[in-house]
Amino acid sequence: MGKMIYLDNAATTKTAPEVVEAMLPYFSENYGNPSSIYEIAGRSKEAITEAREQIAKVLGANSRDIYFTAGGSESDNWALKAAFEAYSSKGNHIITTKIEHHAILHTCEYLEKRGAKITYLDVDQNGIVKMEELEKAITPETILISIMFANNEIGSIQPVREIGMLAREHGILFHTDAVQAFGQVPIDVDALNIDMLSSSAHKINGPKGIGFLYIRKGVKIRSFIHGGAQERKRRAGTENVPGIVGYGVAAARAAETMEERTGKEAELRDYMIRRILEEVPYTRLNGDPKKRLPNNINISFQFIEGESLLIMLDMEGIAASSGSACTSGSLDPSHVLLAIGLPHEIAHGSLRLTLSEETTKEDADFVIEKIKEIVARLRSMSPLYEDHMKKLAKASGK
Amino acid sequence: MYSEKVMDHFEHPRNVGEIENASGVGTVGNAKCGDIMRMYLDIDDKGVINECKFKTFGCGAAVATSSMATELVKGKTVQEALEVTNKAVMEALDGLPPVKVHCSLLAEEAIHAALWDYAEKKHIKIEGLEKPKTDISEEEEEEEY
Numbered sequence: 001m002g003k004m005i006y007l008d009n010a011a012t013t014k015t016a017p018e019v020v021e022a023m024l025p026y027f028s029e030n031y032g033n034p035s036s037i038y039e040i041a042g043r044s045k046e047a048i049t050e051a052r053e054q055i056a057k058v059l060g061a062n063s064r065d066i067y068f069t070a071g072g073s074e075s076d077n078w079a080l081k082a083a084f085e086a087y088s089s090k091g092n093h094i095i096t097t098k099i100e101h102h103a104i105l106h107t108c109e110y111l112e113k114r115g116a117k118i119t120y121l122d123v124d125q126n127g128i129v130k131m132e133e134l135e136k137a138i139t140p141e142t143i144l145i146s147i148m149f150a151n152n153e154i155g156s157i158q159p160v161r162e163i164g165m166l167a168r169e170h171g172i173l174f175h176t177d178a179v180q181a182f183g184q185v186p187i188d189v190d191a192l193n194i195d196m197l198s199s200s201a202h203k204i205n206g207p208k209g210i211g212f213l214y215i216r217k218g219v220k221i222r223s224f225i226h227g228g229a230q231e232r233k234r235r236a237g238t239e240n241v242p243g244i245v246g247y248g249v250a251a252a253r254a255a256e257t258m259e260e261r262t263g264k265e266a267e268l269r270d271y272m273i274r275r276i277l278e279e280v281p282y283t284r285l286n287g288d289p290k291k292r293l294p295n296n297i298n299i300s301f302q303f304i305e306g307e308s309l310l311i312m313l314d315m316e317g318i319a320a321s322s323g324s325a326c327t328s329g330s331l332d333p334s335h336v337l338l339a340i341g342l343p344h345e346i347a348h349g350s351l352r353l354t355l356s357e358e359t360t361k362e363d364a365d366f367v368i369e370k371i372k373e374i375v376a377r378l379r380s381m382s383p384l385y386e387d388h389m390k391k392l393a394k395a396s397g398k
Numbered sequence: 399m400y401s402e403k404v405m406d407h408f409e410h411p412r413n414v415g416e417i418e419n420a421s422g423v424g425t426v427g428n429a430k431c432g433d434i435m436r437m438y439l440d441i442d443d444k445g446v447i448n449e450c451k452f453k454t455f456g457c458g459a460a461v462a463t464s465s466m467a468t469e470l471v472k473g474k475t476v477q478e479a480l481e482v483t484n485k486a487v488m489e490a491l492d493g494l495p496p497v498k499v500h501c502s503l504l505a506e507e508a509i510h511a512a513l514w515d516y517a518e519k520k521h522i523k524i525e526g527l528e529k530p531k532t533d534i535s536e537e538e539e540e541e542e543y
Contacts, residue, residue, distance in 0.1 A: 305432050307457035345429035381414050383436035383453040
């Protein structure tokens with residue numbers, strides 16, 4: 001097989017060479033435990049401080065408020081579980097949306113079993129939260145609003161500024177899962193009134209297994225892991241020093257390249273969306289056409305099923321993902337696609353392509369041609385397409 | 399995830415298509431769950447399946463099991479075709495991942511549904527054949543874009 005075209009950057013990204021290079025000395029040279037007192041331990045400690053500052057700078061945050069975790073899912077779990085506990089005297093109501101990542105949704109289900117009341121807000125057909133419904137959902141018992149910054153499947157960017165303002169007016173904590181947004185869109189935690197924010201390094205060319213939770217000073221939140229003084233005693237455990245170093249470099253890199261990189265990605269994204277919608281019949285774009293992550297394409301192809309499409313793309317060296325049930329191990333397709341109102345069979349035929357700075361126009365053209373061929377081939381095998389065509393023939397024959 | 403045989407039948411599916419004026423046609427599955435199989439049988443006067451074609455909306459395993467099922471029933475008598483179980487289809491494909499076993503069940507149901515249609519058209523009764531579940535809704539909602 002020739003070269004691979006990797007279009008699944010929302011799943012994970014390639015670790016950037018400068019990130020790997022920055023991490024390497026912290027494996028076998030500066031391997032000291034940052035909590036120890038000797039010289040090489042001091043180097044680890046300094047490296048963590050520097051990475052924390054690099055990340056804080058990207059968010060306009062105080063570095064003291066960045067708490068390293070093992071990734072986005074841990075950060076989401078921590079934010080919800082610990083806030084629910086710490087604010088139980090104020091209330092037990094949490095507002096979130098139907099299109100959150102499972103790290104939020106499953107944690108909410110867990111908390112419901114422990115007495116939490118959760119409101120799962122609907123979204124509009126483009127996958128955007130409706131502000132009036134959010135406002136209506138607020139009760140005196142509401143302690144937390146947790147709404148993702150941008151959706152991982154359909155790329156829709158939420159009205160985070162308005163949500164932050166509303167939360168602030170009502171004195172409610174605002175947490176946002178920014179795993180897909182951090183490093184892709186500008187985020188200022190003060191300007192947006194964000195109290196807590198989850199992020200993960202491997203989505204922005206950093207290493208896997210490292211994330212952070214931003215917790216604004218003053219937010220009452222319990223320790224998530226007990227047993228040491230690391231992370232201001234809130235998250236014990238010897239730090240993942242190489243991971244943290246890599247994260248700092250990846251964050252700084254993402255911020256520096258953001259404008260140029262995302263500009264280029266968005267242009268290619270729109271080019272691909274336009275061509276696919278124009279050149280493949282019975283196709284729709286999922287998610288908002290404008291309020292959208294710069295690298296996200298999500299399209300449904302009627303009459304075909306996503307897993308078949310993915311396998312055939314893979315045979316052509318194209319790595320992508322789908323909201324089909326068959327890729328999830330359950331019979332239901334993506335909860336996000338159902339939440340924006342897609343019928344099951346259309347949701348099964350969805351394809352997500354997430355670009356990177358390395359994606360070229362030649363790649364895009366190649367992928368579009370392959371999609372056209374594969375969709376046509378799968379449709380020629382589809383009983384749904386056969387029925388549709390017969391219906392059309394009957395209608396025009398009469 | 400899939401065996402080489404499954405991949406082979408997915409990549410080069412046997413007997414894809416339709417049969418005009420088929421002796422029996424069966425459609426099973428449900429678009430909601432992401433799998434629909436349609437099987438066409440051409441059965442001669444001696445009750446032998448001369449030709450078998452399929453169309454499938456579904457995942458790689460759904461396509462591969464349909465393809466293998468057509469291969470297994472071709473040339474068989476109606477009674478022999480009834481013996482083609484989901485297990486036989488799975489074995490012929492060197493196995494399926496556990497989450498895909500339902501695809502092989504669908505293939506078995508598709509054969510039965512097509513045989514049932516044949517029996518109804520011919521006004522005959524096929525011993526051991528029960529009326530298949532027609533899971534597929536008659537009025538599929540058409541989404542236009």
